[in-house]
Amino acid sequence: MEPQSIRAQCEDAGVELVRLLYVGNDGHIHGHSVKRAHLEDALESGIQLPTLIQSFNALGMRVKDADFDAVGEVRLVPDRSTFRVLDHEDSVAAVCCSLYETDDQTPWAADPRSALSGFISTLADEGVVPSTALESEFHFYTPGDEGGADDEPHGTRGLYATASMREFNEIVLETIDALESQQITVTKHCPEYAAGQHELVTKHREGLTAVDDYVFLRETVAAIAESHGFETTFLPFPFETATNGCHINLSLWNDSNLFAPTDADRALSPMGRHFVGGVLDHLPALLALTSPTVNSYARLQPQSGAAAFCCWGIGNREAAIRVPELPADKRESATRIEFRPADNTANPYLSLLGLLAAGWDGVQNETDPGLPLDEDPGNCRDELLDQRGIERLPTTLGEALDALEQNDVLRSALGEQLFDSYLTVKRSEWDVFTDSAGTWQQDIFREAF
Structure with a gap:
């Protein structure tokens, strides 16, 4: 689907924000929103993201010794074929994205969607x-x-x-x-x-x-x-x-x-x-x-x-x-x-x-x-x-x-x-879970033992 076609659909449906969705190592669905006026550029080349997005766990904690830190960026690039207007929400559409290197051409080696696609x-x-x-x-x-x-x-x-x-x-x-x-x-x-x-x-x-x-x-x-x-x-x-x-x-x-x-x-x-x-x-x-x-x-x-x-x-x-x-x-x-x-x-x-x-x-x-x-x-x-x-x-x-x-x-x-x-x-x-064993349910065990 061409960016001009997507923009026309947004105008017809009164869409003001388009969500760019992705899923990280943490299993959560994340995203950024782009105003309709800036949509075509985002659809063509994506938007900048830090690589450390793949260093957060499901508890919302940034893992300090993870593979990606504060240095490094990738691009969140929409797969335009997935674009949908969300009729159940006001003035919103969404599109699924993959993560690319900053050249916009090379899939990022740490991107789950790109790995499945490959x-x-x-x-x-x-x-x-x-x-x-x-x-x-x-x-x-x-x-x-x-x-x-x-x-x-x-x-x-x-x-x-x-x-x-x-x-x-x-x-x-x-x-x-x-x-x-x-x-x-x-x-x-x-x-x-x-x-x-x-x-x-x-x-x-x-x-x-x-x-x-x-x-x-x-x-x-x-x-x-x-x-x-x-x-x-x-x-x-x-x-x-x-x-x-x-x-x-x-x-x-x-x-x-x-x-x-x-x-x-x-x-x-x-x-x-x-x-x-x-x-x-x-x-x-x-x-x-x-x-x-x-x-x-x-x-x-x-x-x-x-x-x-x-x-x-x-x-x-x-x-x-x-x-x-x-x-x-x-x-x-x-x-x-x-x-x-x-x-x-x-x-x-x-x-x-x-x-x-x-x-x-x-x-x-x-x-x-x-x-x-x-x-x-x-x-x-x-x-x-x-x-x-x-x-x-x-x-x-x-x-x-x-x-x-x-x-x-x-x-x-x-x-x-x-x-x-x-x-x-x-x-x-797993480490957070096992580390909590020392204090887990202290009140119950006090009563039991």
Whole structure:
């Protein structure tokens, strides 16, 4: 889309500010706003940013010994194809951006979106295109008066409760309308088990588009909830007995679905099985990208519907990888894998990059995933798990980061600069958590001991 066309759309819609959005190592969505009068220059060459943006962690802390400090700049360059007018906000549009060196031509080696784009190009050279949809779970809640201690999830509790549908019908309809005005097709909404918990499922999209759509979805859900007096949280474990995931549905295509089986007795093609084998092979390290906060591991518990074991299964929602059960006439179009141990604290570009890199390594090496597990691994005897080689996933962020540090496949996919800066930032979060152990819950332990 040409800058003149974007400016004309802004004038027609009365847009005064255009947000330039990006996601950093911290997993947060960030941005700058540009006035319409200065838009064309920003669309052509971007705006200047300090490199130290990649040295902040999810706690909002600048990591002092990180890879980037006060010296150095890059440019935030819009991908003009992602431009959308935000009809649900006053006089605002937005566009997703990548980070470039100051020459405006060279992608910055520490930019997650550019790294994913590069890997997708590598797959394209092999005649392969990923088709992806991210399922986003989140909570509506009412802010309390005690700095978060008395926040309360709002709504009726109960799996797929129609009472919750009725309570939030106006907000959900408004959100869907806003998303579809941005060319994001919502295929399903459902209330989840916990009070105030909901899920929106969007249509599969190719390449980067699915992740860009997810960024816009996050922003849209939050904005519309705020207009109705609610806060939203996408945190993996926001309240007791409540979790939020971001399941990644993925298939690979050329002219047809490369995961679709030709054998009616199988759920996946050989390529699909090898892809699953690669993901399982790299899963402990992959979690550091897809479940990248301390809070993530409170979600990844047995029999919580979030996946706690390194296994795959057909229709198995306790497996790390679920292959949905499909009727025969849907296999060609809808066969896919659903990666379950992913959440919304991740940088979504890194989540998909890691998943693609792990799976593609399995395709290249024809990695055998073993037999699918047809029962809840949390109910399996230890002897069966040992026999099948099914292990518990990492139980802490520190354990996952240790696995990531040793993983050459993911290191290569991210590139040294992005890999090292990401690892340093996430190590800082783990260090803050472990350093707090000395004072954590002193009042409770005083009473107990």
